[in-house]
Amino acid sequence: MTSVRPKLKPETPKAITAWDTASGQTVWLSADGQWTSDMTRLGVFTGRAAEDRLNEARAQEHLVTDPYFMEVTAAGTIAGRETLRETIRAQGPTVPYGEVPR
Template identity: 55%
Template sequence: MSSERPKLGPDIPKVITAWVSATGRVVYLTKDRNWSEDLADAEVLTGAGATDILAWASKDQTRVADPYFMQVTPDGKVAGRETIRETIRAKGPTNHPMFGKQAGNN
C-alpha cells in the first residue's frame, strides 16, 4: 500500500522532496539540481514548469527515491494540509527529540 500525497495546483508554491536512495535521508531539490538535507536550500517552485522539474527529479533514481511535490509558503516554509507530516519529516519524530535532523543525527 503506497502513501498518496495531495495534488498541488500550479499556483501553489512547492518544493520537491525525496529520500536519498542509499540512506533514506530526507532531501529537497535545490536550484542547481542537487539535493540538500536542509529545507532552506530548496528551490520554491510555482507555475506549470514545476511538473517538468518533478519529471526530471523522478529520473534521478540513482541518487533519490520517490520524489514528490511538497507545499510550502512563498518563502519556503512548510505549509498546507501536510504541515504536520512534513514538519516531522523535516525535523524528526516528536516523541524522540534525540533522533532526526532536530538532533543533527538523522
C-alpha cells in the same frame, strides 16, 4: 500505501522532496538543482517549471527515491494539510527517543 498525497494547484508554491536512495535521508531539491538535506536551501517552484523539475527528479532513481511535490509558502516554509507530516520528515519524531525516561 503512503497516505494519499494532496493534489496541488499549478500556482501553489511547492518544493520537491524525496529520500536519498543510499542513506534514506529526507532531501529537497534546491533552486539550482542540487539535492540537499538542508531544508533552508530548498527551491520553491510553480507551474510548468515545477512539473519539469519533478520529471527530471523522477529520472534520477539511483540518487533519490519517490520524489514528490510538497506544499510550501512563497518563502519556502512548509505549508498546507501535510504540514505535520512534512515537519516530522524534516525534523524527526516529535518525541525524544533512544533514551530511558526517568
